[in-house]
Amino acid sequence: MKSFLRLFRSIKLAIVLMILIATVAGIGTLIPQNNEQAFYISHYAGIGKLIIVFGLDHYSHSILFGILLSLFFLNVLVCALSRIVKTWPALFSKNISTSRFDHELPIDFALIKKELRKMGFKLRKSGDSVLATRGIISKLGPDIIHVGILMAIIGGMVVGLTTTQKTFFMQPGDVEQIGTLHIKLIDFKFLTYPNGQPKDWISVVQVSGKKTTYTKNITVNNPLNLGNGNLLYQSSYDKNWDIKLKFKGLNYEYEGPAATSIKYGGYTIYISEFIPDFRISGNNQVISVSDEPKNPAIYVEYQKDGKRVGRQWVFSKFDFPTDPKDFPIKASIEGFTSHLTTGLMLVHSEGDWLIFIALTLISIGVLATITKSYAKIIIKPHNNGTLVRVLFAKEKEEITKKITSLTVDRKTPK
Amino acid sequence: MNSAFFYSGAFFIYLLALIVELFSLLSKKSFFHKIGMYTLFIGFLFQTPGLILRGIEMNFIPITNVYEAVTFVAWIGAVVVFYMYKTHKIPASVGFISTAVLVGFYAVSSSPLVSPEIAPPVPILRSYWLVLHISFAFLGEVFFIVSFAAALAYLFSKTKEKRARMDDLTYKTILIGFPFFTLGALVFGAIWAKFAWGRFWSWDPKESWSLITWLFYAGYLHSRYVLKWKGKKSIILALVAFAAMIFTFFGVDFLGGLHSTEVR
Numbered sequence: 001m002k003s004f005l006r007l008f009r010s011i012k013l014a015i016v017l018m019i020l021i022a023t024v025a026g027i028g029t030l031i032p033q034n035n036e037q038a039f040y041i042s043h044y045a046g047i048g049k050l051i052i053v054f055g056l057d058h059y060s061h062s063i064l065f066g067i068l069l070s071l072f073f074l075n076v077l078v079c080a081l082s083r084i085v086k087t088w089p090a091l092f093s094k095n096i097s098t099s100r101f102d103h104e105l106p107i108d109f110a111l112i113k114k115e116l117r118k119m120g121f122k123l124r125k126s127g128d129s130v131l132a133t134r135g136i137i138s139k140l141g142p143d144i145i146h147v148g149i150l151m152a153i154i155g156g157m158v159v160g161l162t163t164t165q166k167t168f169f170m171q172p173g174d175v176e177q178i179g180t181l182h183i184k185l186i187d188f189k190f191l192t193y194p195n196g197q198p199k200d201w202i203s204v205v206q207v208s209g210k211k212t213t214y215t216k217n218i219t220v221n222n223p224l225n226l227g228n229g230n231l232l233y234q235s236s237y238d239k240n241w242d243i244k245l246k247f248k249g250l251n252y253e254y255e256g257p258a259a260t261s262i263k264y265g266g267y268t269i270y271i272s273e274f275i276p277d278f279r280i281s282g283n284n285q286v287i288s289v290s291d292e293p294k295n296p297a298i299y300v301e302y303q304k305d306g307k308r309v310g311r312q313w314v315f316s317k318f319d320f321p322t323d324p325k326d327f328p329i330k331a332s333i334e335g336f337t338s339h340l341t342t343g344l345m346l347v348h349s350e351g352d353w354l355i356f357i358a359l360t361l362i363s364i365g366v367l368a369t370i371t372k373s374y375a376k377i378i379i380k381p382h383n384n385g386t387l388v389r390v391l392f393a394k395e396k397e398e399i400t401k402k403i404t405s406l407t408v409d410r411k412t413p414k
Numbered sequence: 415m416n417s418a419f420f421y422s423g424a425f426f427i428y429l430l431a432l433i434v435e436l437f438s439l440l441s442k443k444s445f446f447h448k449i450g451m452y453t454l455f456i457g458f459l460f461q462t463p464g465l466i467l468r469g470i471e472m473n474f475i476p477i478t479n480v481y482e483a484v485t486f487v488a489w490i491g492a493v494v495v496f497y498m499y500k501t502h503k504i505p506a507s508v509g510f511i512s513t514a515v516l517v518g519f520y521a522v523s524s525s526p527l528v529s530p531e532i533a534p535p536v537p538i539l540r541s542y543w544l545v546l547h548i549s550f551a552f553l554g555e556v557f558f559i560v561s562f563a564a565a566l567a568y569l570f571s572k573t574k575e576k577r578a579r580m581d582d583l584t585y586k587t588i589l590i591g592f593p594f595f596t597l598g599a600l601v602f603g604a605i606w607a608k609f610a611w612g613r614f615w616s617w618d619p620k621e622s623w624s625l626i627t628w629l630f631y632a633g634y635l636h637s638r639y640v641l642k643w644k645g646k647k648s649i650i651l652a653l654v655a656f657a658a659m660i661f662t663f664f665g666v667d668f669l670g671g672l673h674s675t676e677v678r
Binding site: 059222345352 | 533534536537538540541543590592593596597600601604605606608609610611612613614615617619622623625626629630632633636637640641658666
């Protein structure tokens with residue numbers, strides 16, 4: 001047990017672990033994550049196997065990284081406890097040891113007390129001696145940070161193990177069931193700046209539970225807290241298109257959403273996604289360069305008994321031949337309308353509060369470290385002068401010098 | 415006069431400060447060092463209305479793209495270097511290197527790859543947690559720039575006293591910068607990520623490299639405070655930490671990730 005504690009109390013181990021964690025994370029960021037094993041073998045040759053063995057293809061969830069973080073956790077835990085055990089008793093001790101003093105100053109005891117108060121010290125009397133302390137908060141700073149880091153690691157594990165995420169798209173009027181709550185989308189607003197750039201997406205939802213019903217806006221960066229660890233985020237949006245297609249030769253008109261298939265006249269007709277702004281990209285892919293219907297197009301394919309018998313790119317603004325050219329059916333776009341759907345993301349996790357506490361502790365800790373540094377001084381009256389002992393102080397020399405110079409300054413007028 | 419006028423003018427003033435600092439370094443006259451530092455501060459004052467005007471034009475704090483990020487670092491850096499000059503009497507070598515790094519950052523804004531166009535922020539960037547995240551992280555980083563300058567000056571120092579002073583300055587600037595960096599890059603960053611993406615931490619390359627930078631600086635402080643490292647060993651660690659910081663700032667963009675829509 002002692003050797004275990006000695007090992008994990010070591011600051012050298014902490015530095016080695018920090019370097020190892022940094023190295024694994026650094027290498028991990030340079031390697032594409034979460035691909036198939038074959039990808040690493042083909043792209044990295046011999047190193048590919050090492051990447052897989054060490055789990056660098058998913059480094060943040062790898063066993064190696066988990067071991068390093070666990071060791072780091074133990075290291076911080078033991079270091080923090082050792083530090084607390086070592087420093088806190090002295091920090092809060094009310095006992096004043098007056099067996100030894102460093103300086104005997106020819107200055108009035110009351111005057112030196114006044115000067116120490118001016119320097120920000122708090123004075124506490126014990127017998128005929130006085131204990132002067134300042135900056136206890138600063139001394140506690142590193143301990144608070146260490147506790148915060150430990151909580152962040154625990155919280156991170158809890159959050160990592162319990163987080164689930166689900167995205168769904170809704171149109172106004174749609175209802176989604178989340179636990180016991182009914183979420184109804186009342187409205188979806190897409191706000192833009194004067195130059196047309198997106199400014200915000202706002203989903204107005206009505207939440208109905210067993211006891212209450214309320215309406216709230218969900219915007220980017222402002223999720224809706226549904227309770228029980230559920231948060232609903234405005235994550236994306238989509239533009240859906242309804243189309244009207246006329247099939248000459250079949251004497252048939254289709255009106256409804258794109259990306260569908262229909263059966264009519266012995267044919268199965270596959271209708272592609274609606275492409276509002278058709279363009280052929282550099283690598284011969286069909287793309288839509290904008291959401292605006294500047295060059296609307298749709299692809300239609302005709303099948304009979306599972307085999308393609310004809311196909312056609314249908315453009316709204318110009319005529320395009322069918323394939324084969326003598327195919328008896330020809331489609332034309334007669335109309336189209338768009339409607340927006342909101343993309344909402346439901347995130348469930350259990351340990352958020354742990355992380356919030358951890359981050360609060362780290363913040364308090366780092367702020368504490370930049371306050372006035374810790375110092376502890378004992379003074380005692382002695383033969384019209386004062387005995388002084390500076391017990392703890394980062395600026396021991398500086399404080400001693402200041403008190404000594406005070407002595408000289410005060411003594412001169414006398 | 416629009417914001418571009420002040421931004422361009424500030425760049426020339428920073429450049430002038432750099433030339434004066436170089437002159438001070440070569441002539442070894444403290445008078446020029448003083449002029450150089452005050453010129454840097456004038457650059458800061460000159461850039462300030464530009465920053466305000468740009469903010470008014472885009473209706474948000476101008477720290478939402480690369481152009482704004484690098485010029486913001488130079489702006490905040492100019493005042494930090496001047497503050498260090500006034501309080502810690504940083505020598506000409508540190509003044510010159512710090513100014514050179516800040517001018518380097520500013521020069522990135524002139525790169526053809528960086529657009530100076532004023533554009534309002536996309537919805538994900540319209541968050542005051544982001545403002546806290548970026549501004550605190552940058553404040554920490556400019557102290558790290560001064561620490562880098564002091565560490566480099568240490569390596570070129572010939573006397574023991576000067577080396578000891580540079581070692582101490584490296585330590586002090588890291589000691590000041592570290593809390594700001596911790597709050598900005600990690601704490602506020604994690605809170606913003608929770609509100610924006612639903613997760614405190616996603617092991618995105620920028621997040622991972624911020625953590626790496628933090629670990630190196632934390633390692634540096636522990637080695638100083640607990641192991642009592644001083645001198646060359648400590649300086650090398652400070653330089654490695656700074657290299658990680660620069661990679662986090664610029665290099666990580668080539669690795670993609672969630673932060674590709676963010677400021678840098």
